[in-house]
Amino acid sequence: MPTIAARSPRRPPAETRRLMLKCIGELLENKAPWEIRASHVAAAAGTTQPNFYSHFRNIEEAIMARAGQVWDLYPVAELAQLLERGLNSGDDEPLQHFFMLTVGFWCRHGGLLRAVSRLSGDENPAVRGLRHHAQYPLISLCEAAVGRAQATGNLPPSLHLSLAANAAMRFLDEAASHFQIMRDAGELSSETIAQTIVPMFRRLLSGQ
Known part of the structure; x- marks a missing residue:
């Protein structure tokens, strides 16, 4: 309250x-x-x-x-550093930190962010604009990762870079937004959830 x-x-x-x-x-x-x-x-x-x-x-x-204020608090610089380190190496630890930092953001503001989606959904340009502006540096890094995977044959060349990158980020956001439910309902540890989500996220972007 x-x-x-x-x-x-x-x-x-x-x-x-x-x-x-x-x-x-x-x-x-x-x-x-x-x-x-x-x-x-x-x-x-x-x-x-x-x-x-x-x-x-x-x-x-x-x-x-209020949603505009909250997205301004999104720790994009720190997230971008972790994402770049994780995607440019085979080390999952930076990506696990990336995921848990995203979890923290959703745990603090999830009620509001879910309310925005319920009210207007992604069809509303204002909603798309808030999220896209906040996550643009991360989406750009994801696009680069998809492009590298296409160049090495690990992902199909038919994939649309921006669409694939946005889908990967949405997957991670959805997992983060439901983190508490997954943990409490399944009696899973934070580490177990992160260790499951992160390889799936990496595979979406690298094909490996």
């Missing part, structure tokens, strides 16, 4: 907006997007429902605004 902020009539509008966006992310950890009302967000942020509508047209707009 989100922490209820104390109501303050003197709070700057920017701070009120920040609190409402923070609260909507917290609410989405336990509720589906269609279960959340403007009044819920306003109460959690210590403000009023009319004040919510002075910042956002509706709940969907607020969710998308």
